[in-house]
Amino acid sequence: MSKRPGVCLVVSGPGLIHALGGMANANMNCWPLLVIGGSPERNQETMGAFQEFPQVEACRLYTKFSARPSSIEAVPFVIEKAVRSSIYGRPGACYVDIPADFVNLQVNVNSIKYVECCMSPPISMAETSAVCTAASVIRSAKQPLLIIGKGAAYAHAEDSIQKLVEQYKLPFLPTPMGKGVVPDNHPYCVGAARSRALQFADVIVLFGARLNWILHFGLPPRYQPDVKFIQVDICAEELGNNVKPAVTLLGDINAVTKQLLEELDKTPWQYPPESKWWKTLREKMKSNEAASKELASKKSLPMNYYTVFYHVQEQLPRDCFVVSEGANTMDIGRTVLQNYLPRHRLDAGTFGTMGVGLGFAIAAAMVAKDRSPGQRIICVEGDSAFGFSGMEVETICRYNLPIILLVVNNNGIYQGFDSDTWKEMLKFQDAASVVPPMCLLPNSHYEQVMTAFGGKGYFVQTPEELQRSLRQSLADTTKPSLINIMIEPQATRKTQDFHWLTRSNM
Amino acid sequence: MSKRPGVCLVVSGPGLIHALGGMANANMNCWPLLVIGGSPERNQETMGAFQEFPQVEACRLYTKFSARPSSIEAVPFVIEKAVRSSIYGRPGACYVDIPADFVNLQVNVNSIKYVECCMSPPISMAETSAVCTAASVIRSAKQPLLIIGKGAAYAHAEDSIQKLVEQYKLPFLPTPMGKGVVPDNHPYCVGAARSRALQFADVIVLFGARLNWILHFGLPPRYQPDVKFIQVDICAEELGNNVKPAVTLLGDINAVTKQLLEELDKTPWQYPPESKWWKTLREKMKSNEAASKELASKKSLPMNYYTVFYHVQEQLPRDCFVVSEGANTMDIGRTVLQNYLPRHRLDAGTFGTMGVGLGFAIAAAMVAKDRSPGQRIICVEGDSAFGFSGMEVETICRYNLPIILLVVNNNGIYQGFDSDTWKEMLKFQDAASVVPPMCLLPNSHYEQVMTAFGGKGYFVQTPEELQRSLRQSLADTTKPSLINIMIEPQATRKTQDFHWLTRSNM
């Protein structure tokens, strides 16, 4: 999260199973991660040692590099290689295994060859002729669209991409973790007309965004059959996945965007702001935003998702980190909560693993603490998602981290029951017999999980309570807080154009 | 947990990472387990589908059998094979992968070949001549010892082993999960002289117990160099691990024990109750029990481990399940809390994975609910261990399960700080800079994690409060409860004979 790509470090005891989820998630999401695991004393191997397991092998599928140093002397060397592997090329997770006997073994300090940290990742650029072709395809586009992925954020390409957007007046869409590379409230952001933009664009430039499930594989009916993709990516093997691209630009996304800017600069041009395409998009955005606003302004109680997020957005500090996980909570929240800064949104990402939210929030808080004191972390959790790692609230309170947790509570996964219905159901049978597996206990007081450890807790049921609790949480910089926000248990998102995919992904 | 070996079933969504810990733990502990995982639609494979991952392959290291049915038609066949593989031979975990497109696919019901459930696991017996040799080695033992492992519990060998113990007056030791096969309070149980018994026995009969780290690999100095092991086990490959046994008896442990009884019955014999060996063991037990009792009777506050467990043991229902995880909490608790019934203790076992306790408690409660209403589950958790899966309290409350959670709280892992010291430490620096990684927040109110979901919570600091809260929890059958028991943050266990292994393992 610094100019120099950071590596997140996890240390796990023997039996590193608990770290595997993080490793898988990091690797599938291309996040740099180094996990150090402990394993039993080497001389007990094959004897049934405590938590003996082939951990290096078990991590193979989840990592770019997985190894055990052959001796204490080799530790610095292997760590350097693991750190470097995690940040060079497309980032990912690495694993280093440390046997228990290393911990107390004495070696001559002179036998250790200390290794300097590796240099910043090498930068590469696209071939000049491919850049020319790309520029010419962009110029000739009738209905262009830029899609800004997390790869753009990792590459610190914010300035160059914003310049591209503004100079040529091109509509853009961020992916979930690409939000904030260009601010969400930028006039050229067409997030509010996402489906329309994808479906009718004739030229799409992908900046570090993969054509995976999140982007519906780049295929019809979500896209035009003859849409021209221009792929900008750091990973050669990504190019051509699922579609045959019109142009591929292999290289560092920031460097390549600068090449594009330079090439486009050669001849005066901009995409006409009064084009039919812009008009279509603006109309669609307007109607979508109106629909959201209407939902947000509903006065009925319990609240719906839109009302909640509308009030959260109102008070969201401009520079905060937004962390999020859940199903509807994450999906709808993403459309309403705005990011203004790159690398300030952390969510479950491509792999969609639940349970990562509080860990993300804690990591972001540790970074913020040193770098920009006062910065807040807003962690927006579905109630089911919170259940995966809610006990991390203890960690938050132990280190007194500047985190505000919002639990958007509908008593279930996708849908739950209100407590009256619940009681009615249990009159004749016990819960195990009648409650569908996706329902959770109604009216759980998650805020008490925070107060149990000395933080502030709020149980809110109305917009006013929500506003007030948010105001207080933001004002109180001495303690973390958790706001448990009760919503309509049967609340869903507004109807989508592709009803067969109501769960939109961006 | 029934006469017919049960298979525990876990169903996991796509991205089954959360189930891996359970699978690893089950497989290393030889528990029958079937995990059903979901994977993305097959026609999106290799395209970057939601949570696309080679799950069958990822489960290989953790299972006896891992497969995806090739079609819906094959589902019953593969499930039968997975269930059968998990319970036949040495039990273990199995994984079956179900792609998302199976869920809605329509097939002709006649194309499905329904498969009956498999028969009870086949029983095998030891070779007659090996049984003779074993009997003769036992007869000639000067300082015999039986070790009863969880394999004996799985084999339902309780009646035959208790008969062997009593008929021949042989001292026995249970392993952690072998506790209760013969009641812990049996006069021939030498658990209170464990180290002494292991160290000086000249003949040791292992009933379904592996010579792994828990039994110190069967090697000196914890054992006599020339101790004769008689291994009774269902798994041929286990025989001879780490030591060269005097006799191996391969087969179902109950069947083999009956063979042994029959053989020993042929000639009248019993091990002399007045032998020097029995005298030594009884003296050691007496002195160890006295030391524990002394610790337990200490009036100083905060309490120590022994005081806590002494009072818990006093009120423990005879037929309850005892579930436990933690470090000192699990290790010391095991020596004080008594089991009177087989298969009524569930702890972290051989693999020692933390985070399994609440899941075990819930599973035991679901079994108890139907089989013997009124039976209670006492779940004894270290505070750190509780942190791994404490949010499962919501599940406990949702289904209103008959579980009493005890959190033995020393503010840390192995050792923590009291809250005064903590405040002092934080005066000049923030927690992240000064708090050692093994310390947790002092005086965490874990009981509020229970009250947050409608259960009963108790925060106890004295023996009297502990007694009272236990009494109330046991009396109240309408709600689960959690007793948060504050102990001395620097409390440890009493000194061990092998100080280099103060963390005794049985």
Place this chain on the structure above:
Amino acid sequence: MSKRPGVCLVVSGPGLIHALGGMANANMNCWPLLVIGGSPERNQETMGAFQEFPQVEACRLYTKFSARPSSIEAVPFVIEKAVRSSIYGRPGACYVDIPADFVNLQVNVNSIKYVECCMSPPISMAETSAVCTAASVIRSAKQPLLIIGKGAAYAHAEDSIQKLVEQYKLPFLPTPMGKGVVPDNHPYCVGAARSRALQFADVIVLFGARLNWILHFGLPPRYQPDVKFIQVDICAEELGNNVKPAVTLLGDINAVTKQLLEELDKTPWQYPPESKWWKTLREKMKSNEAASKELASKKSLPMNYYTVFYHVQEQLPRDCFVVSEGANTMDIGRTVLQNYLPRHRLDAGTFGTMGVGLGFAIAAAMVAKDRSPGQRIICVEGDSAFGFSGMEVETICRYNLPIILLVVNNNGIYQGFDSDTWKEMLKFQDAASVVPPMCLLPNSHYEQVMTAFGGKGYFVQTPEELQRSLRQSLADTTKPSLINIMIEPQATRKTQDFHWLTRSNM
């Protein structure tokens, strides 16, 4: 191959790829095998050392146990465990990895704990009540059949099974590697009526034979839908595979057969030799044998498979090892070439890997050399199969092993061309353009591959040449020989009852 189960040892250099085929084949065929592989110096790991590869991990799927000793001191321990694991329980392959730096490292000899070789595998027996049930099912069978698998051979169950066959007059079938447990020319062997026997039996006792593809999975239409299987096997997990058995007898096959004998002995009984079932089987055998004999007696040239094998069988020494691999060569040869001794047939087995034949022949020769000098190894190879490892002829000549190689040469895989057709085809185009991939060069002089290394070679085209060359090869004990037997390139086997499976598997 001795009374004590042997372990075959393979030593491979770094980059053990060449050993993987053997390991896979051994493991799938349940053969005990220990492979020792070399890996690079440990201090070069992760640096790009010579043939650096995660070999222990790469062997996981192919082995029962795969490990690298953590130090020289641990080598004896790990080797003992590998040997033991390969022969205890169901046998299989094991892998031990030795890093290059171990080879020259000096250690104090006293630090090495030498480990005695493990004891003979433990023997287990079936449950008495299951034996009773099995006996009663056998007695009540109307159309019984025994199938003798290689597990019976491994268990040295020949005497007890032969007694069972003869005492109760039961028809039996051997599987490919079960041939010779009871001699193939035994009057109760119904190999010549295999399909009929399988299809109409009402009770089938499997002695160490799996219901895999070789036995058509135990399913209709190859079997009666309600056939009762009695499975006798050493491996619990095998029981119930693909069918629901009537009785399972888990244990050492020899021990269990003795239990069965003892149980059946209790009441005088034998299966009536004049039953309709015996009559049906004998008629079918007679007509099948007549058909084979007719084919064998055909005078037309080139010869067909049956003619060749008829003449080979005529001269086959009673005590020779028969090794075989190929497609039709192995399948048809198996039906004609007779085994009279157990464990004297080695073929590609369950996994069907080609390229194993010469290695088997060499291993058998090394065993025979010391144990019974004068014993011959007859290795019957298809021409394509010989191509996989034909260069091993150098090894055969180097050690001057008592091996006679027969290459049954039809110029292709399944079918080839005669040389006139070949020349015609090449008149207008080159071979790469016109020759189907399954055709090999016509009239290859494989016998010259033998003479190149000083052995004797024969190129035979007529029955007389075949007879003469066999006679000479058997007479000459000073040199290995190879007889290259030209057959009709389009020769196939005789028509089968199940034409959809003309390639019968037993």
Place this chain on the structure above:
Amino acid sequence: MSKRPGVCLVVSGPGLIHALGGMANANMNCWPLLVIGGSPERNQETMGAFQEFPQVEACRLYTKFSARPSSIEAVPFVIEKAVRSSIYGRPGACYVDIPADFVNLQVNVNSIKYVECCMSPPISMAETSAVCTAASVIRSAKQPLLIIGKGAAYAHAEDSIQKLVEQYKLPFLPTPMGKGVVPDNHPYCVGAARSRALQFADVIVLFGARLNWILHFGLPPRYQPDVKFIQVDICAEELGNNVKPAVTLLGDINAVTKQLLEELDKTPWQYPPESKWWKTLREKMKSNEAASKELASKKSLPMNYYTVFYHVQEQLPRDCFVVSEGANTMDIGRTVLQNYLPRHRLDAGTFGTMGVGLGFAIAAAMVAKDRSPGQRIICVEGDSAFGFSGMEVETICRYNLPIILLVVNNNGIYQGFDSDTWKEMLKFQDAASVVPPMCLLPNSHYEQVMTAFGGKGYFVQTPEELQRSLRQSLADTTKPSLINIMIEPQATRKTQDFHWLTRSNM
């Protein structure tokens, strides 16, 4: 081997073990390879089907991409991805699994979405500023050295690198498979002073060469401790391996070399041809070449390696492919046999797998046949290496390929015995007891393995016979030939500067 990167295709039956060696070798050597494997019918999976094995999983460690299409419809899609993955980025091996039931399954042709072949691999360039730094480091070098690896050959960088060498008068060394990018007889090639060049260079530019065991890891004592490495590579993760480089240039090697040329062109400069460094190198080359020539001119019989290769080199056609494998044969042959064209040398490469030579020769012949009729393939094999796949001579003869095989025969691996010594040894004991495992049968007539299939064979013992047989083989374009060249069984290479590494690697 064409301008468009080629993919080598291997098709393997079920039980793809035989293809694993090739896959491992290709992947470790970064060769593009696609292996198509067959697996059993899907509906027999988990039932014990013929050669049932988790092949996709087994290939994971050996490939960049390993998958089974989920349906016939998905086949074109998966093949496209496999081909693309094998050639995009750093090339490597890919595996696609085809179940047997696909072969006969009928699908509607319209349901198949045919996929076009992927575009040529995307090209990337180095960052401009890094190129500047690199140029400045090169200019300031006192003792510069270029190392040309196989990555330069794959990138078709021959023209640009030769220009760099000649324009700036820089000494260069090829790696084994980098030979021919600039001709071996180029005056600036310092291959004959390899150790000296590596040991004293102060700046080394690596063009697609890894600092692995072949280049002694880039570490002292084989290099100066403060040597500055400039790494030019297509793979980001390779940069920084084993050393901390002075400059890294990430990108397509041809594109980056052109960038370097352009940058260096900006200011007139060349490395002084009269420098002390050039003088040192030339002197060392002269003395090394004199030593080789002296060995080559030895008249004693049997011949030594140098004599053999001297005479081969004399007649080597300028445009031939040189294929080689073996130990001394490959290592010494590499120093004498010259390549003048890029991508015309194929040897065992980084992974050093034996058994690949004849496959390489056949593949090269198939390419040559269509592209440049008349071109010859010279395959230089050690006798042990030939033993791995010598039977492929049948394939060579079947397709009548323009291959000349040279077997350099010292009767063993590293060293063998002459036949007199051999006979003496066998007088009292048999070969298995006395012959060291690295010795092969003396005077094996490998040439008869060629004549067995109709090719030409030569057995040569003198320089004159060698010359004559080579002349005849080259003149006869109608048949493949094999020359079996007897050399001194105890022959080794000339003494090296680093006697502890007499087996030099380049």
